[in-house]
Amino acid sequence: MMIKYERPISYAALWARRIARFSCGLFLVAMLAHRFGPLVTPHLLAIVAFAAGLALLAVVLAVIGFVRLWQVAAVGGVASVSALVYSAVPLAAVGLGAERYFQRPAIYDISTDTVTAPDWIEPPKADQGWLRRAAAVMPQDREAQIEAYPGLTGRRYDGALDRVFTGVKTVATDLGIRIVATEGEENAEADLEDLVVKPEANTPPDSEPATVPIPMARPNAMIGLRPAGMRASDILLQGEWRTPVSGFRFDVLVRLREEAETTFVDIRVASRYGPHELGLAADFADRFLHALDAELLGIAGD
Numbered sequence: 001m002m003i004k005y006e007r008p009i010s011y012a013a014l015w016a017r018r019i020a021r022f023s024c025g026l027f028l029v030a031m032l033a034h035r036f037g038p039l040v041t042p043h044l045l046a047i048v049a050f051a052a053g054l055a056l057l058a059v060v061l062a063v064i065g066f067v068r069l070w071q072v073a074a075v076g077g078v079a080s081v082s083a084l085v086y087s088a089v090p091l092a093a094v095g096l097g098a099e100r101y102f103q104r105p106a107i108y109d110i111s112t113d114t115v116t117a118p119d120w121i122e123p124p125k126a127d128q129g130w131l132r133r134a135a136a137v138m139p140q141d142r143e144a145q146i147e148a149y150p151g152l153t154g155r156r157y158d159g160a161l162d163r164v165f166t167g168v169k170t171v172a173t174d175l176g177i178r179i180v181a182t183e184g185e186e187n188a189e190a191d192l193e194d195l196v197v198k199p200e201a202n203t204p205p206d207s208e209p210a211t212v213p214i215p216m217a218r219p220n221a222m223i224g225l226r227p228a229g230m231r232a233s234d235i236l237l238q239g240e241w242r243t244p245v246s247g248f249r250f251d252v253l254v255r256l257r258e259e260a261e262t263t264f265v266d267i268r269v270a271s272r273y274g275p276h277e278l279g280l281a282a283d284f285a286d287r288f289l290h291a292l293d294a295e296l297l298g299i300a301g302d
Contacts, residue, residue, distance in 0.1 A: 007072075008068070008073075010064070010069065010075060012064040012065050013068070013075075013077070013083070016059075016080060019058040019061065020059075020085075021082075023086065024087070027048060027093070030051070031048075036247070040126075040127075040129070041131075042128065042129030045274075052090045058087045059083070061083065062079075062080040104148060104276070104278060105141075105147070107144055107276070107277060108277045110149070110270070112285065112289075113266045114146055117142075117266075118227070119230065121238045121253070124251040128273060152282060152285060154265055154266040154267070155264070155293065156263070159296065164256055164296060165235055165256055167292060171292045175284075175288060176244075179237055181236075181237075183234075183236040185235060231257065234255060235256040236253060239251075239252045239253075248271070249271075249273070250269055250272060252268070252269050254267050255268075265289075267288055269284055
């Protein structure tokens with residue numbers, strides 16, 4: 001008489017695969033809704049944390065499935081492997097974020113000018129939800145930035161303000177910055193004394209000059225209407241940038257300041273949500289400045 005041996009089934013492995021699939025699907029749907037839909041960052045982080053918790057539970061159940069497979073040859077080895085693969089997606093994302101969180105300083109605002117950072121034209125407003133952060137950037141935050149990113153400094157170019165301003169706008173467009181506000185843009189226009197006035201052909205030399213319109217004062221020339229710390233000759237560009245994959249929002253401010261025969265460019269980048277920029281703001285500021293160096297190749301100074 002032949003005895004047929006029936007292998008036991010590891011229900012832990014089967015549940016591990018189900019939970020891991022749900023965790024991975026939840027994570028991917030949340031990321032897509034955040035990148036292309038209405039999901040805001042605080043809600044995304046809460047969903048991702050929940051998905052990572054489920055993925056961790058699936059890993060524990062998958063390990064139990066492997067143990068049962070080793071001990072009694074229980075069915076569930078394939079299910080356990082599948083669970084580990086699905087769980088790796090949310091756990092890898094959370095692990096990368098945790099690594100950046102603990103390796104970078106706990107700041108959310110980056111500026112190449114750490115003494116007198118350019119002020120926002122329109123202060124960013126966002127409901128932080130369960131994410132809490134300080135309302136203002138403190139001096140110790142700037143000190144932490146200097147220690148973590150010592151090479152992040154402004155750029156000086158041996159070029160006119162209008163030339164550098166054109167380069168800044170080109171780089172902003174190439175990097176996907178959506179400009180939302182500008183201040184002092186008229187400073188990049190040609191000065192009146194540089195314009196050559198050509199007399200009319202039929203005008204006698206001794207005739208009275210034609211009526212010339214009186215230059216009007218710039219509407220934003222009053223100090224009270226300008227952002228704090230902005231000079232009358234400065235140009236400010238404020239925009240919004242989003243990371244290409246995850247869609248995290250950052251506010252960007254570029255300041256152009258004419259000094260003698262040169263133009264100095266500073267950039268400020270701040271995370272829209274949360275108390276930590278995870279190094280993304282610093283990386284983007286550095287990328288912007290290097291792209292501007294390439295755009296203005298030949299007129300870069302110190």
